[in-house]
Amino acid sequence: xxxxxxxxxxxxxxxxxxxxxxxxxxxxxxxxxxxxxxxxxxxxxxxxxxxxxxxxxxxxxxxxxxxxxxxxxxxxxxxxxxxxxxxxxxxxxxxxxxxxxxxxxxxxxxxxxxxxxxxxxxxxxxxxxxxxxxxxxxxxxxxxxxxxxxxxxxxxxxxxxxxxxxxxxxxxxxxxxxxxxxxxxxxxxxxxxxxxxxxxxxxxxxxxxxx
Amino acid sequence: xxxxxxxxxxxxxxxxxxxxxxxxxxxxxxxxxxxxxxxxxxxxxxxxxxxxxxxxxxxxxxxxxxxxxxxxxxxxxxxxxxxxxxxxxxxxxxxxxxxx
Numbered sequence: 001x002x003x004x005x006x007x008x009x010x011x012x013x014x015x016x017x018x019x020x021x022x023x024x025x026x027x028x029x030x031x032x033x034x035x036x037x038x039x040x041x042x043x044x045x046x047x048x049x050x051x052x053x054x055x056x057x058x059x060x061x062x063x064x065x066x067x068x069x070x071x072x073x074x075x076x077x078x079x080x081x082x083x084x085x086x087x088x089x090x091x092x093x094x095x096x097x098x099x100x101x102x103x104x105x106x107x108x109x110x111x112x113x114x115x116x117x118x119x120x121x122x123x124x125x126x127x128x129x130x131x132x133x134x135x136x137x138x139x140x141x142x143x144x145x146x147x148x149x150x151x152x153x154x155x156x157x158x159x160x161x162x163x164x165x166x167x168x169x170x171x172x173x174x175x176x177x178x179x180x181x182x183x184x185x186x187x188x189x190x191x192x193x194x195x196x197x198x199x200x201x202x203x204x205x206x207x208x209x210x211x
Numbered sequence: 212x213x214x215x216x217x218x219x220x221x222x223x224x225x226x227x228x229x230x231x232x233x234x235x236x237x238x239x240x241x242x243x244x245x246x247x248x249x250x251x252x253x254x255x256x257x258x259x260x261x262x263x264x265x266x267x268x269x270x271x272x273x274x275x276x277x278x279x280x281x282x283x284x285x286x287x288x289x290x291x292x293x294x295x296x297x298x299x300x301x302x303x304x305x306x307x308x309x310x311x
Contacts, residue, residue: 023281026281026282026285030281030288033286033289034285034288034289037288037289038292040293041292041293044297048300048301049300067234071231074230074231074260077227077264077268078223078226080268081226082220082223085217085219088217089217187270194265194269197268198261198265201260201264202261204234204237205241205256205257208238209237209241209242209253210249211241211243211246
């Protein structure tokens with residue numbers, strides 16, 4: 001039967017391997033910050049140019065759903081942090097529970113988001129054929145709403161990938177792959193999950209709280 | 212075996228509670244017209260929440276130096292793109308430029 005090598009050949013020891021994995025994930029996270037950063041920059045320019053349209057657009061956001069979703073993601077990050085702690089302690093049962101909770105809350109966010117998009121579509125808050133808000137700020141409002149769909153949509157795609165990754169972690173944890181000695185994938189995907197939370201923490205005030 | 216300490220449940224719960232409280236604060240303040248401070252306050256609160264999550268949930272507080280530099284570099288780079296783009300737009304009206 002093939003031996004499971006915990007420390008890959010190129011690393012001196014387990015600690016160095018862990019640090020390399022963490023650094024690698026952080027470098028990836030920085031590229032994600034650049035990806036979303038480009039869109040945040042576009043938002044910043046258009047908010048500066050079309051202030052009134054952005055205020056109008058924000059007024060039509062579903063604040064309650066947005067606030068609840070913010071809380072959902074924060075709690076999911078708490079559960080993910082607890083999952084990492086369980087993995088560090090080699091406790092399989094809490095690890096499974098916390099990973100399950102994280103994936104569940106991530107899915108709750110996506111369901112609420114989908115419902116939110118549906119509400120917007122019903123109201124005609126979609127640039128193009130369905131647009132129902134003609135007025136002096138109609139054009140700038142559409143810029144705001146388009147940015148909203150693009151940025152929260154990209155965020156939702158990342159969150160979906162995150163839920164998938166946590167599901168994979170669940171399967172691996174179920175099979176007993178993780179222990180106090182080896183649990184790097186849990187830590188590293190935990191970092192990715194927290195990034196998704198972080199991005200939302202900035203999306204929320206920028207789209208839902210423009211006054 | 213691992214130099215990175217295990218963050219206790221109490222710390223995680225306090226960080227999450229702090230982030231939740233700040234969410235309530237920012238939502239309430241976001242409904243009040245505090246012009247011209249609304250954006251600054253909202254972003255400051257978001258940054259505070261982000262700091263809590265980065266330092267404690269993402270363990271940056273306990274992470275070795277090189278990795279922390281990468282985190283800082285990412286933040287600074289984002290600042291560069293925002294600053295570089297906005298200082299172009301904001302200053303365009305300042306001087307008479309041919310063609311404008």
